[in-house]
Each structure stands twice: as C-alpha cells, then as structure tokens.
Amino acid sequence: MDVFLTQLPALQVVLPMLAAPIVMLLARMPRTAWAVTTLVCWLTLGISILLAQQVFAAGTISYHMGGWAPPVGIEYFVDSVNIIVLLIISLMGAISMPFARRSVEQEVAREKHALFYAAFLLANCGLLGITITGDAFNIFVFFEISALASYALIAMGRDRRAVMSSYQYLVMGTVGTTFLLIGIGFMYIMTGTLNLIDLAQRLPEVNDTRTIRAAFAFIAVGISLKLALFPLHLWLPNAYTYAPSMITVFLSATATKVAIYVLLRFIFSVFGYELSFDELSMEFVLMPLAMLGILIPSIVAVFQTNIKRMLAYSSVAQIGYMILGISFASLLGLTASVVHLFNHAITKAALFMALGCVIYRVGSVSLDRMAGIGKQMPWTMAAFVVAGLSLIGIPLTVGFVTKWHLILAALDGGLWPVAVFLMATSLLAAVYIGKVIEAAYLREPAEGTEPVREAPLSLLLPTWALTVLCVYFGIRTSLPLDMAGRAAETLLGGYL
Amino acid sequence: MTGLLGIEAALAIQLALLVPAIGTVLIALTGRWPNLRDTIMVATAATMFLMVLEVLPEVLAGGRPGVVLFEFFPGLTIAFEVEPLGMVFGMIASGLWVLTALYSIGYMRGAGEQNQTRFNACFAIALFSACGIAFAQNMFTLFIFYELLTLSTYPLVAHKGNDAAKKGGRTYLALLLGTSIGFQLIAIIATWWMTGTLDFTDGGIMEGHVGHGVGAVLLVLYMYGIGKAALMPFHRWLPAAMVAPTPVSALLHAVAVVKAGVFTVLKVATYIFGLDYLSELSTTDLIMYVAAFTLVAASIVAIQQDNLKARLAYSTVSQLSYIVLGAMLVSQFATIGGGMHIVMHAFGKITLFFCAGAIYVASKKTNISQMDGLGRRMPFTMGAFLLGALCVIGAPPMGGLWSKWHLIMGAADTGQVLMVLVFMLSTLLNIVYLLTPVVRAFLLPPNDGYRGGLKEAPFLCVLPLSITALGSLVLFFAAGALYDLLAGIFTG
Numbered sequence A: 001m002d003v004f005l006t007q008l009p010a011l012q013v014v015l016p017m018l019a020a021p022i023v024m025l026l027a028r029m030p031r032t033a034w035a036v037t038t039l040v041c042w043l044t045l046g047i048s049i050l051l052a053q054q055v056f057a058a059g060t061i062s063y064h065m066g067g068w069a070p071p072v073g074i075e076y077f078v079d080s081v082n083i084i085v086l087l088i089i090s091l092m093g094a095i096s097m098p099f100a101r102r103s104v105e106q107e108v109a110r111e112k113h114a115l116f117y118a119a120f121l122l123a124n125c126g127l128l129g130i131t132i133t134g135d136a137f138n139i140f141v142f143f144e145i146s147a148l149a150s151y152a153l154i155a156m157g158r159d160r161r162a163v164m165s166s167y168q169y170l171v172m173g174t175v176g177t178t179f180l181l182i183g184i185g186f187m188y189i190m191t192g193t194l195n196l197i198d199l200a201q202r203l204p205e206v207n208d209t210r211t212i213r214a215a216f217a218f219i220a221v222g223i224s225l226k227l228a229l230f231p232l233h234l235w236l237p238n239a240y241t242y243a244p245s246m247i248t249v250f251l252s253a254t255a256t257k258v259a260i261y262v263l264l265r266f267i268f269s270v271f272g273y274e275l276s277f278d279e280l281s282m283e284f285v286l287m288p289l290a291m292l293g294i295l296i297p298s299i300v301a302v303f304q305t306n307i308k309r310m311l312a313y314s315s316v317a318q319i320g321y322m323i324l325g326i327s328f329a330s331l332l333g334l335t336a337s338v339v340h341l342f343n344h345a346i347t348k349a350a351l352f353m354a355l356g357c358v359i360y361r362v363g364s365v366s367l368d369r370m371a372g373i374g375k376q377m378p379w380t381m382a383a384f385v386v387a388g389l390s391l392i393g394i395p396l397t398v399g400f401v402t403k404w405h406l407i408l409a410a411l412d413g414g415l416w417p418v419a420v421f422l423m424a425t426s427l428l429a430a431v432y433i434g435k436v437i438e439a440a441y442l443r444e445p446a447e448g449t450e451p452v453r454e455a456p457l458s459l460l461l462p463t464w465a466l467t468v469l470c471v472y473f474g475i476r477t478s479l480p481l482d483m484a485g486r487a488a489e490t491l492l493g494g495y496l
Numbered sequence B: 001m002t003g004l005l006g007i008e009a010a011l012a013i014q015l016a017l018l019v020p021a022i023g024t025v026l027i028a029l030t031g032r033w034p035n036l037r038d039t040i041m042v043a044t045a046a047t048m049f050l051m052v053l054e055v056l057p058e059v060l061a062g063g064r065p066g067v068v069l070f071e072f073f074p075g076l077t078i079a080f081e082v083e084p085l086g087m088v089f090g091m092i093a094s095g096l097w098v099l100t101a102l103y104s105i106g107y108m109r110g111a112g113e114q115n116q117t118r119f120n121a122c123f124a125i126a127l128f129s130a131c132g133i134a135f136a137q138n139m140f141t142l143f144i145f146y147e148l149l150t151l152s153t154y155p156l157v158a159h160k161g162n163d164a165a166k167k168g169g170r171t172y173l174a175l176l177l178g179t180s181i182g183f184q185l186i187a188i189i190a191t192w193w194m195t196g197t198l199d200f201t202d203g204g205i206m207e208g209h210v211g212h213g214v215g216a217v218l219l220v221l222y223m224y225g226i227g228k229a230a231l232m233p234f235h236r237w238l239p240a241a242m243v244a245p246t247p248v249s250a251l252l253h254a255v256a257v258v259k260a261g262v263f264t265v266l267k268v269a270t271y272i273f274g275l276d277y278l279s280e281l282s283t284t285d286l287i288m289y290v291a292a293f294t295l296v297a298a299s300i301v302a303i304q305q306d307n308l309k310a311r312l313a314y315s316t317v318s319q320l321s322y323i324v325l326g327a328m329l330v331s332q333f334a335t336i337g338g339g340m341h342i343v344m345h346a347f348g349k350i351t352l353f354f355c356a357g358a359i360y361v362a363s364k365k366t367n368i369s370q371m372d373g374l375g376r377r378m379p380f381t382m383g384a385f386l387l388g389a390l391c392v393i394g395a396p397p398m399g400g401l402w403s404k405w406h407l408i409m410g411a412a413d414t415g416q417v418l419m420v421l422v423f424m425l426s427t428l429l430n431i432v433y434l435l436t437p438v439v440r441a442f443l444l445p446p447n448d449g450y451r452g453g454l455k456e457a458p459f460l461c462v463l464p465l466s467i468t469a470l471g472s473l474v475l476f477f478a479a480g481a482l483y484d485l486l487a488g489i490f491t492g
Helices: A002-006 A008-024 A030-058 A082-107 A110-132 A136-155 A161-191 A196-206 A210-226 A235-242 A245-270 A272-279 A282-302 A307-328 A331-362 A378-392 A398-412 A416-442 A457-475 A478-493 B009-029 B034-060 B084-110 B116-135 B139-157 B163-195 B212-225 B237-243 B246-273 B275-279 B284-304 B308-328 B332-363 B379-393 B400-413 B417-443 B459-491
Strands: A061-064 A075-078 B066-073 B076-081
Touching: A002 A008, A008 A030, A008 A061, A008 A075, A008 A110, A030 A061, A030 A075, A030 A082, A030 A110, A075 A082, A075 A110, A075 A196, A082 A110, A082 A245, A082 A331, A082 A457, A082 A478, A110 A136, A110 A245, A136 A161, A136 A235, A136 A245, A161 A196, A161 A210, A161 A235, A196 A210, A196 A245, A196 A272, A210 A245, A235 A245, A235 A307, A245 A272, A245 A307, A245 A331, A245 A478, A272 A282, A282 A307, A282 A416, A307 A331, A307 A398, A307 A416, A331 A378, A331 A398, A331 A457, A331 A478, A378 A398, A378 A416, A378 A457, A398 A416, A398 A457, A398 A478, A398 B163, A416 B163, B009 B034, B009 B066, B009 B076, B009 B116, B034 B084, B034 B116, B034 B459, B076 B116, B076 B139, B084 B116, B084 B246, B084 B332, B084 B459, B116 B139, B116 B246, B139 B163, B139 B237, B139 B246, B163 B212, B163 B237, B212 B246, B212 B284, B237 B246, B237 B308, B246 B275, B246 B308, B246 B332, B284 B308, B284 B417, B308 B332, B308 B400, B308 B417, B332 B379, B332 B400, B332 B459, B379 B400, B379 B417, B379 B459, B400 B417, B400 B459
Parallel strands: none
Antiparallel strands: A061 A075, B066 B076
C-alpha cells in the first residue's frame, strides 16, 4: 500500500495515458470502451483525493520521475495550488463520464466511440500532466497532448462546422504552444535548467536581460492564447458551440482553467512577484484586458440565439473575472481567482450539461427551439435556472462567493470604479440567462414542434450533481475558500 | 417568555420560516388536486401567522429573540433576530397572507387564471422571503431574502405569459435586480469592508469606521439600491408589476414587496447608519428631497391614471416615499411614524387592491371611467373601498391618521416646515385621486346600461376585503399598542 501511495503523482498521469490505447483497441465494444474509461476517470479522481489528503496532511509532495533527482530528472510537484486544479480536472472527468454514455451514443457515430473515449482519456491525461509537472518542457508536451486530443474530440461533433472550428482551434492553439516553447527555450538558454523551482532560483540573476524579458512576453502571450484571454479568444466560441455536448462540458470546465493555472505558476512562482508586477507591471496589461474581456463578450453573449454559443461567450467573460482577480496581485484577489476556477468549472459544466440534455431530446439549443421547454423538461430547466443564478452571482450560489471576494479585492486595492464595473457586468449575465429562462418558461412552443419528454436519468443525475454542488458550496463556503486562500498564500510566497 | 402555543421564540422564528418553505413543496406536489392544494395554502398561511405571533410576547417584553443558522464567511452569519420593526413587518405580511390566500382562491378561480399551482407555490416562496427579510439579524441575511423575494415574484408578475406580462416582468426584474446588485450589494460589501460587520446594531455601525464623505455616498447607494422602496426615478417597476393578477398586486405590491423595501430603508437608517450618524451626512437631505419629490410627483401622476390598478400603484409609490422621508427626517417620532405607516398603509392599500380585483371579477371593469354607478351593484366592495381610501388618506376614524400624525410631528420636530407642507399637499392629492372612484360609483348613474340588482364578487373575494377594511378602522383605536411596540426600537 505504501508503495502505491508514494507512486500516486505518477499514477495520476500514467493511468489515463496507458488506458487510452487499451480503450482504442475496444473499437467493436463501445460499451466496454465507455465502461473502462469511466472506471479510469473515477480512479483518477480517487488518486487526486488521496493526493489532496497527503498535501494537506504533510505539505508539498515532490516526486522524482524514475528516481532521478531534480533538476536533472523530471520532478512532479503537488502543492496547495495545483491540487485544486487536479481535483477540478479529475472531478469533471468523473462526473461527465456517466453523462457521456447516452449523450455520445446519440451525437457520435458508433464506430468512433472507442476513438472518442481514447482521445478523451488523452485529453484528461494531458491536462493532469500540465498541472502536476514541475518541469517547463513537460508543460509544453502535455499541452500538446491535451490539445491534439481536444482537436480530435471537437471535430467529432455532429455539425460539419465542428471540423472547421477544430481547425481554427488547432491553428490558434499551435501558435500558443509554440510561443510557450520559444519562451521556455529562451529561459533554458539563459539558465540551463527546465525545472520550475530551479528556474525560479536562477532567474533573478539574469532577470535584467532582454532574453528573459522576451521569454516572459512569449510565455504570457502563448498562455493567454490557450486560456482565451480577450482578444485572443476567437477560437473558443466555435469550438465550444460545435463540439459534442460532453466535450463542451469537460473542456469548458477544465481546459482554460489549466491554462490559467500555468499563467499563475509562471508569473507568481517562476518569474516571481517582483519581476511580474514590480518591474514589468503586469497589472496594467492584465486589468484592462480582463475588463474588456468581461464587458465585450458579455454584450456579445446577450445577442446570441444559439445558447451554447451564448454560454461560450460567457466563458470568455468569466475568464476575464479570473484574470481580473490575478491582476489585483493581492491575497484577496488571488483567492477570488482561484476559488473561481472551481466555482466557474462546476457552474458552467452544469449549464452545458443541461444544454446537453436539451440537445439529447430536442436536437438543438437555438432560442426558438427552447421555447416552452420548461414545461416539457422541468428537471433539466430547473437545473439550468439554478446554475444560471450561480453564473449571475445570486447569493447562496458559488458565483456569489466569487463576486463577493472580487469586489472586496477591488475595494481593498482602492479601485472603486472596478467594483462598480463588476456589479454592472454581472447584470449582463442576468440579461442573457434571463432571455433563456423567459423563452423556456414564458413562451409557447412553436407551431408544429413535437413535444419532448424529460431527459433520461443518466443525463439528469450528473447535471443535478453539479447543480447541487453549485448551491452546496455556495452555502458551505469554507472548504473551497480555505483551499483557495492557502493557494493564494503559496502563490504570493513564491517557490522559495 | 412564550406565546399562546407555548413555543420558544427562537424555535418559533425558525418555524415561521420553515412553514412557508414546506408549504411551497406541498403546494407544488398537490397541483393535481386544486381543492387540497388551496386548503394547504390557507393552512400554511395560517400556521405561519401563528408562528410569527408566538414571537410577539418576547419582543413586547423588550427582548430580541434570535437564532444563528450558520456561518457564511468568517464573521458573517446567516442569522435571525426579531426587533420591533421586524416584528411589525412580519406580522403584517403573514397576517395579511391568510386573507390574501382566501381571496386568491376566489379571484383565481373566478377569473379563470391558468397555472394556479405555479402561482401559489411562488406566492409561498415570496412570503418565506418576506419573513426572512423581517427577521434578518444582519444586512447580508436581509439581502439574500431581498433577492429571493425579487426572483420569486417575477413569475407572478409575468404570470399571464402574454406580451404585456412579459414586458412588465422584464421591467420589474431589470429595475429591482439592477438596483439591488448595482447599488445595494456594493454598498453592503463596502460597509463590510470598512466596518467588519453587517449586524443590525442599535445606534448603527458606521460611526468611527466610515468617514462622512464616504458615508454620504453609501447612503445614496443604499437608498437607490433598495429599489423596492420605489424612489424616483427607479419606481417604474411598480406600475409595471400591475400586469400581475390582483392578489399579487394586493399582497405583494401593496404589502410584502414594497414594505420590504421601506422596511429595509428604516432598518438601514436606524441600525446600519444610526440616526445620529445619519443626521451628520450631507446626502440625508438630498434623499429627503428626492422622497418629497417622489411623494408629490407620484400623487400627481396617480390623478391622471384612469386604470384603477395603475392609479393605486402610483399611489403606493407616493406612500412609500412617506416612509423613506420619515427615515430621512432623522427623528425618533418620524421613524416610529414610518414604522406605523407600514401597517396603516398595508391595511388601507390591500383593501383597495382587493376591491379592484373584486370589481374585475364581478364586472370585468378595470378603468375608473367605467365605474359610474357601480356602488349599487357592489355596495360592500365599494363601501370597503371608501374605508380603505380614507385609511390611506389618513382621515379619522381610520388608522392612517396616526402614522401621518407621527410623520408630520417628526417633520415639525426637526424644523422641516417644507416637509410638513409636502405631507399636507400630498394628503389633499390623495383625497382627489382616491375618493373620485367612490364618488362616481355611488353618486353617478351607471353608464353601461346595467339595470340589474346586487351583483357582488364571489364570497371569498368579498370576505377578505371586508375584514381588511374593518381592520383599518380598528387600527385607529389600536394605534397606541402599535406605538408602544415600535418605541422599543429606541429603548430595546
């Protein structure tokens, strides 16, 4: 047992990685492929939880891959920051798999199921790898693993436009990771190391060189592409809109969050607070972009008639909230950002799952086809309403916890106008969510449309599991807030 | 100290909240059997009222019974504590719900409305929220229930689902959510950030923590953030809400929702700012003048409305400003007067709305110009209308006299002669717009060719409105007890 426990960091990544080819071989047995994938996802969640226990009991875990001591060997590294992200990824994988069975059966051709689940495992593995590794080059490699798998997954959407949007994502994503690689390369040239902690120790000596400044810029822009920071978000709405429902759920909850984690790691831990904020004044870059990124996509979302696209734009806006919290560069602001990683993951996943239920029955989520759906699919739409309230930030939902802390952080930084801005923009969410609710409950179904039944239980249960989490953690705020608070402290303290 | 049933006050507070919550679920589950559902609704309302009354003896004895549910953030709890103002508001909302529940059975069935189960369930949630507002121990708890009240009443406003209802619903939601999130929440967070507490405390929490300049800004944010108090120019939601079925207009938009607004204003003024601190702020006078303007302007608009419910709605806008003005006068007299006005106006205005609904059910008339000679067909209804109107006007022998008395006393006491004049002027305007329907109904011949005899609304409509009309008469004699209860705000 002890052997097993000490190998957990490796297993976290290796398990889904090794399961992927096995699942691919099950092409003729799509049900088995699904079952194996589900099992692996739940095991992955189990590993994350065990890791979390270890981190909170005994502090940071450092795992030396293959027994080679860092900085020569590759180090896996779990602390109070990335354990949160690991939990988010594996939890979302575990919850979305039960949802996947019926949803994927309907949306993806049967002969592709095994490939689909194999790609899903690889995406999962890539995201977990980015998060857990303590090696800069590893981050790039895992970014590519998760991205390539995601391109394939998105392209499997029913709509033919899925292929085009996947290609769009591929181009933008590749530019992003290439920038990241260039940045890492520059740092390697200057310091001769790829280990993140080692980098953090060696960088201060060479901080003033143009090479490191350039590395900083490449990395910041590259990651910003991956996390869809406005105005580098153009790949996101199409990708989310045309991907299979289950992939939209999973990616919206995890992919951008992981990229934000990497940004946090680089600007706080590797480059350090002094370089990022005191010298390079990142707040003056991040804050305006975050605010524009909240405002403009929120307005665009209001005018969407495809609800999936509406929520995709909303995701861009929510990323703006997380970046805004980072730009305060304070304990409160970081706490808000980190807790929002989790809050937004469960909120948006619940919303996309509810839409997945609607697609399963209706086949479309255009505003017109949603008319009168509230009566036909009462449980689905009730979940949508509750999760929607969380997105708006109504009290007793997780969205409110974020908003509260972001505003406190703004006031704490003496930024009254930003606090007012936050309030005003949260009303935009009320407008677009309100449009959906009004259509679903107050409009009559269009003439000639067949009434539909409630979604099957296997879709409803995961949807409601997430919805309940939105409310549970909106009331019992201490667990996520404590974890986020510790993460923020760790980040501000740097690696040393 | 316990009440009639011998239930501890702290437990009664929780039960008063729990009962409507359970009632909501039961109503939703029994939708298939309308009679059972409506029985449950009335039983829920009655039980809730009893539970609220159980709290009364301890509050009368000067106690502040309370209960803490759980901690939300460190130092910030979801908690309840009943003080005199909350006691009064809680009793009014839950007591009048009993009558409205009866009335709504008669009205909804008589008018043949759809989706009655959703309607009744949302109604119960709204009362649950109102009770939470009344009993909230801190501003944060109050805010949560305030938002819940907005959200739960939106389906009621948009109930009919036609374009007019949806448009009304949208205005309603946009203004109430917009002001509460855009102004009130930010004021709350700023208060928390600067004072480290949001508890309702005797004498306020601002003194010594918040400078007068910032305090002045916060006051404006609070007063406009409490959109339910309908200060101009954020009053449009109230007339917009009149598309709702009349029981909603009666209980929610004459009592629960709007009174939640002015109740919050009074709470914020006395327990967050504190009267002493408030009197030193530069914007207190500003809000007072805004209230005075709203008071007069809304009365003038009311005169021009031909639709009876619209006229009553603008009258409510005007009457709400009485209470805001009372709070801004920064005098104990006026604050108590404001608290009394919550009660008096509730009884008077709910009677008027009940009458408007009864007229609609019995004759499908909505406009005042159609009501000539109606008094002969509906003598009970129009008689009750007269009593309700007199109560809102503040004429003896109705309860409304006493609240206006104290408000005017407060204005005179603080030397605000102009405000005394505003109150007087508004009273004259009240007489014009509230008594014309009565005069036309009783003194003019019918203009629709109706020759039949007595044709009243269903019994379940007429009974509640008669009770509330008599209630506003009884309040004239019972005002002393109410004053004593409310005086506990400053002695408790």
